[in-house]
Structures are given as C-alpha cells and as structure tokens.
Amino acid sequence: PCSTHCCTPPGAAPTMNCRAEVLEVSVEGRQVEEAMLAVLHTILLHRSTGKFHYKKEGTYSIGTVGTQDVDCDFIDFAYVRVSSEELDRALRKAVGEFKDALRNSGSDGMGQISLEFYQKKKSRWPFSDECIPWELWTIKVNVVNLANEQERQICREKVGEKLCEKIINIVEVMNRHEYLPKMPTQSEVDNVFDTSLKDVQPYLYKISYQITDSLGTSVTTTMRRLIKDTLAL
C-alpha cells in the first residue's frame, strides 16, 4: 500500500515529469456534480483499458471496454463514460464529497478537484513504496449564484458549451501521446493499474480536493482514497 505522504504533498508543485493540466469552470451549485463527473469520466475513459489477462510466456490479452452516454439534468450537455458501475460509484462518491465541502464552505464557493495518475515504485523495507505521479488534472470550480429562472436557463446552455470546450481540451492532451507507463508484467501490474474493478482497468489514480474560502486562502485540504488500497499505518 502507498503511504500517505508518498505522493505530491497538497499544495506543492507537481514533480518533474508529471504533466499537469488545469481546467476551469464556473457553474451553478446544482451543476457541480454533473460538470465534475463529465470531466472526470472523460479523462478516465482515455485512461482505462480492458482487464488484462496474463497468459504463459509473458503475453496478455485485454478485455473489452464498453461505453455509455450520460445526459446531464442541470446542464445542456451529454458525455460518454466507461461502462463500469464501480468506477462510476467511486467518482460519484468523490464528487459528492467535493460538492458538500463546497456547499459547507459558504456561498462564495471556490475550490478545485484533482485527478492524479501515479505509478507505484516498490521500495525495500523499512521504506514505504513511492507513488510517482505522471499526470495531474486539476479542475478549478467557481460556484455562482443566479437570481432568476432566465439566468438559470442561460447558465444551462453556457455551461454546456463550456464543457464541450473542456472535452475538446482533454482530447487534445490525450492526443499528444506523451508519457504513459510502460505496459507492466504480471508482477508489476498493480503498480501501474487499478486491478480492483471487475470490468475495466484504469491507471492507478487518486482524487483529492481543496476548498478556497472567499478570502482566497486554502481552508481545507482533504485526501480521499478511492481505490481499495488501505492506508498503511
């Protein structure tokens, strides 16, 4: 298991060789969840493969990834996600916590949610394993309050358009074909991929978030572990 401080400490700059992308969105409170899910699912669509099945002689075959359309209720927008209920649940849990934290922080909701892909590097005892991030996505969220129904309707459309732009941005990054971890051997696969899901295999990832209060200072920093690895303690 990965120790708590093996990865980039919150607030610190990303380590070298970890590419970082930042997206910003302004949304109404009720749109936060759907907007975050749309972005996170789009990223994970590109960063998940089918399950690996290792065979003899070091060869492996790859399972099939299904996809499905998701319509948003509060945004004029639809996106594609991987067909995996486990993955969807994990993302919804994280996004739900983020949304609650935003709401509880006061009306000037500003915060960011981060999706980090990392590799594990095993170390010898007594040193704990290292987590080396190789890609970090940060989504900065600004929650707006709207006065009337007409503004809300406009917001539905505008946020939909903005999310379309974000999807295009994400795809651009994915298309650069920059560093991806090497395909692992069977013994190494858990250092690269999250093999705990039964139908798909995303790269190892973790989601964290920060809430900024109206003064611009960071109030809470929370690390949440959304994969089955338990904290080493």
Added chain:
Amino acid sequence: AMDTDLSSQDRKDLDKFIKFFALKTVQVIVQARLGEKICTRSSSSPTGSDWFNLAIKDIPEVTHEAKKALAGQLPAVGRSMCVEISLKTSEGDSMELEIWCLEMNEKCDKEIKVSYTVYNRLSLLLKSLLAITRVTPAYRLSRKQGHEYVILYRIYFGEVQLSGLGEGFQTVRVGTVGTPVGTITLSCAYRINLAFMSTRQFERTPPIMGIIIDHFVDRPYPSSSPMHPCNYRAGEDNGAVYPSVEDSQEVCTTSFSTSPPSQCVFTVTKAHFQTPPPVVTDTLKVPVMGLAFSHQLSSSRLSYQPAALGVGSADMGYPVLFGGLNAAHPHQLIGPGKEGGVPPIPSQPAHGTQADQERMCTPLDGVHYSAATPSSSEDTETVSNSSEGKCGSPHDLLETIFIRKVGAFVNKPINQVTMANLDIPFAMFAPKNVELEDNDTMVNPPDSPDTESPLQGSLHSEGSSGSSTGNTHDDFVMIDFKPAFSKDDILPMDLGTFYREFQNPPQLSSLSIDIGAQSMAEDLDSLPEKLAVHEKNVKEFDAFVETLQ
C-alpha cells in the same frame, strides 16, 4: 536502412488495423447521430471480436456503406474517408452539418511498433471520437430529430468537400496516430451557423395528436452517393443484409507480450457467426427497430410527405397506406404540411377494405407507391353491398390511414387511425372513419375488435367482423402480401403477420368525431366567457410576464 522497413507481417497488420479503424470510425459517428443514447457493456474476458478493445456495435448497413465507399482502398494521401452528416427538414430543406474526415498524411513514424503502439493509439483515438461526437452542435440536434427533421449520413472517399458547411465553419481535431506508412488524422469540420436551426425552435412545435404517418419512400437520390438516415437501428439479428465479406467475420485477437517488451503475438481467427436472418431489400428497408424511436417520441411524431423528404427507401419509417375507401364521401387526404398540419393529397380509389393491402396513391408530387390490392374475398361482397351509389370524384375518394408507431407510453403496438376531412372545423384533428349509413362509425362507434384476422376487418377499425367501409371499386386484386423482409425480433412473429395483425386496431374513442366535435363545440362556446375573465386579470399576467424577462 533496410531494417527499419516494415516487415510484411507488420504491413499486413497495419493495413488491417487501418481498415477496421475506418469502419469503426464510421460506426461511432453514425451511431452518435442516431438520436439515441448508446450503451455497450464492458467485458473482462476478451471475446476476440471487439476491435481495439472497445465495445462498438456494428450496424450492418453502415458497414456496408462504408465498405462500398472505400471499395477496397484505404485512406491515403489525397484519399480521405469522409462521413458527411446533414439535416433534412420535413419541408425538404437540407443542410450539411458536419464532415468527419479520416485522412492520411505523409509524415511517417518508422520507429513505432505496429501491433502494439499503433493499435493502442488507434483505440485511444476511437475513445476520443466517442467523446468528441457528443460535443459538436449536431449531437444535440440529432437527439431531437424525428419531429421536424432527420439526420442523414453519407460516406464518400476521395477529396474532402467542405463547401457545404457554410461560412465560418469550425474544425476540431479528434487526434492523430503516427504509423510507419503515414500519420492518420481524424478531424471534424462543423457548421456553426445553426442559428435558425436552434433546437428550441423545434421544441416549441408540439406534435399533432400523437399521430404518426409512416410511409415507405421511394427515394431517387441525385447525388453521387446516397444519403441515409441515421435514426434507424438494425439490430444484430435483424439481418445482415449484405453478404458478409470474408473479413467481416475476422476477429482480432491481439495478445500483447511484456517479455521481451518488443514482442507481440497477433492472431486472427475466424469467428463463427450465425447465418444472418433474411435480409432487408434495398427498396423496402424498414426500420423494424423503429420501436427504438419510442423513448424519444413519447407523444409520437408526425412524419411528412415522402417526396418532400426525399429520404431513401423506407429508412425513415413504416408504410403508410393511402387508399380510397369510400365512394360516398368525397374527402381529401390530410397530409403533413408546413404548419405542421396535413396538406391535402388526392388519391385514387382503391378497394378499401382489406387490411393487408397497400394502395396506389398519387401524392402531390406524383411519387407512386406500389400497390398490392385485396383479392376478392368475402369482404368484397360486403363492400359492394354496403356501398351506395354516391360516388365522389376519384380524386376525392381517399382515406388516409395513419399508423401510429409504438410510443414509449403506448400499450398497443400500432394503432391505426383514419382521418377524413369533414365539414367541421379542426376536422383534421379528429380522425374518423367515414362509412356509409349503418356502417358509419359516427353513428355506431366500433367496439374493440379481436385482431386475430385482419383480413376480415375493414381498414378502419371495425366492430363486428365483416362490417366494412364500403367501397365499390374493385380495381385492384391482391395477389399476395409478401413483405420483403420478415424477421422482427421484437415480436415473435414474422413481419407479414405482424403487419396484418396490427393493421386494424380499434379507433380510440377519444378520437371519434362526435366526442371531439362535442367538446370542440363546448370549448368554442365557452371562449367568450374565458376571454372576459382573462381580460380582467390582464394586469396580473403582465406582471408575471415581467418576472420572466
């Protein structure tokens, strides 16, 4: 140096990858414009038939069109595969919305591993395509198609033609994959001047009465390659129309190797597929899976004149039966028109009572439908007997049968409703059989018939068996009703039986003219009163409207 040249096995693999990538690209694009949400399942065990490790269904007709366009070639420099997405309104206006281009440029990446890196990057590119197809403006338009317009696709191979997209079109790049023979690029050019096509405009027009006119369309398409509507679905077992080209049955079982890292084992095996069920012929394609429309069209939709639509053979909808049925009451066919109403279409008389016939009709534009007509049967007698001498002019002898498509909230699979233009206002909203005298269902509304033998029933819903709508003309003799296709996997019966069986459901009582006319009259009477009340409250209304500004 020689050792960087592509081995022949690699070359073969690469060509195969590119070919199947092209086919899957077309599937993703067309499926994204069907107007429905797509959902496929993940499978942890590789089935061996999912190219690029993605579950992307293959609509057989789409594959066929793509292969036809490619004609055995692969995208190369100057030879791009293009999928054109356009919109066609019920009035016949059409507009190109997007061109998706799969191109190859000369920039080669000799170092890249074909069976490994290229394959995985093509998979990634398909995922990007899945994502991008949902964010261009045409996606939202295609989700709302059906009422006023449909989305069509056309595949061509060669030079990209962007001129139909209007000024100021935008492009989005989906991605690129370098290969030893060139760089594959996938992009989309899309029209942005959709101002007059905003989806909201279409949402404001309510469907009329929840009646659908479905029809076979004989489609003469002038341009080089035919357009096809996106919104049909041919299920897997709905008939692979087209003879499967030998490699359509090839599956790609890719094994990857990690030791040594550069090794890759790639096997291709033939899968065993079932013999495809009977095919859909080209002229009479029916989207049997039109039931898939249902969740989009909860209140059904009004389709439009076939010729105006100009859409190809029946990809659009179900047959509509026009027919002269009653010599006694001259009336006009009400068809769909610009206001969303139904314009008159004259028709020739035809024997009107057999359930399973199509009729000759002459719609305004002169497109003719093939007719199969009823043979003399016991009903002929009844028909002749019940017909009276009052013949209207042949042009007026017409009854329109509208077939209601199964909506999401409709219990009966198909309801058939007839409409006639009577001398009452808003008659077109009150479909009605027009029959003679005691067969006149205005007087005696029909009971729900047992629909086991549509051959017995009249084309209008009938109460007692044998009661018919009365038509003297005996011009047409039905030879046989052979549907050109037969398998429908929604219901366990062949299409011919289905068609016959569901042709004559009873008319909805709420649609019968007397009730309709009655309440209409009541409504009209109460109007002055209601207006007075509203006028009194005009200030309140104004204030309300203010808050919406």
